[in-house]
């Protein structure tokens with residue numbers, strides 16, 4: 001780099017401090033001109049820095065003519081959205097890790113950035129330290145992407161892995177994860193799948209060049225997964241993972257969703273455990289590639305943020321039109337995605353039912369599936385429980401979701417059915 005690039009850092013939380021500490025150690029031609037955080041206590045641990053570089057006023061950075069890149073690491077929509085819009089209007093390039101903001105307001109922000117000839121980079125928004133946004137936009141640009149499937153949330157992957165490895169219940173592992181600081185005090189965003197939904201929506205927009213309305217994405221979390229489901233899945237040769245999935249059908253509709261799935265142990269993504277994330281991209285001509293690594297955390301996420309800062313800083317030094325492949329092509333006008341209703345999707349299914357242990361129950365279940373056009377792959381009675389009820393698991397061949405839901409409704413109304421415990425989708 002032939003000139004010093006000055007940046008402003010908004011937010012000195014976990015990721016912000018990771019970025020600051022890494023940049024302080026690394027001589028890469030980047031100067032942190034100012035840092036804004038509303039909590040002034042956070043700055044006390046950086047005694048080596050002049051107090052002048054800290055402020056509680058984000059607009060000191062946004063309005064500073066010497067700052068060319070604003071690094072937003074506050075998270076959430078407000079006030080980050082207003083700060084970023086104001087910075088763009090002031091011709092600042094943006095680096096952010098804010099998946100919620102990009103998923104909900106990316107379209108508006110990218111348009112505004114084009115109008116102002118600045119670039120928004122957000123590698124850290126998906127998969128923490130895993131490089132996925134730039135590879136998808138650049139290295140894989142020659143492909144027709146057919147499917148993306150990802151483990152996009154570390155907290156839920158940690159919980160599912162511990163349930164499987166330690167034979168613990170969901171609630172116990174969640175409490176342990178909170179104690180260790182892996183899960184937030186309010187874990188709903190992770191556990192109920194919303195965090196993964198932001199991330200798969202961002203990947204879908206890039207891969208299929210469409211605006212995805214996040215409110216139309218079907219989302220189910222892992223809070224209904226019990227240890228019994230994990231143990232049954234294991235016996236059938238599967239692990240249970242929270243998967244963000246997107247496919248583009250021939251008619252250009254997007255099948256995009258987040259839900260737990262039984263994933264075959266032969267699928268490479270089934271081996272991604274603990275807090276790790278992975279993204280599997282299928283396309284022509286590449287076939288299948290998998291990116292995996294730490295999906296969250298101070299320094300892994302800082303790695304992606306700093307990569308974006310350096311990519312921008314190097315380009316700004318040599319051109320007035322930096323990183324054309326990372327821009328939102330305003331002339332080409334991205335279409336709004338038509339999203340397939342979950343009822344219309346096709347999957348293989350796992351259905352776990354508790355029934356009374358009387359003759360003909362399995363025959364009844366098979367008949368209901370047959371009458372709804374569902375081909376069974378396997379139906380087994382696992383055992384008879386101490387209260388005399390039978391635990392039965394069905395695995396289906398590929399079927400339409402609405403047929404399976406109808407069959408499940410009919411099963412639940414049978415007098416011999418005590419409970420339909422779970423309905424999960426299967427990925428081979």
Ligand code: HSE
Pocket residue numbers: 152153154155156190195295296297
């Ligand atoms: N809370 C997220 C996770 C990390 O558990 O993966 C940030 O997106």
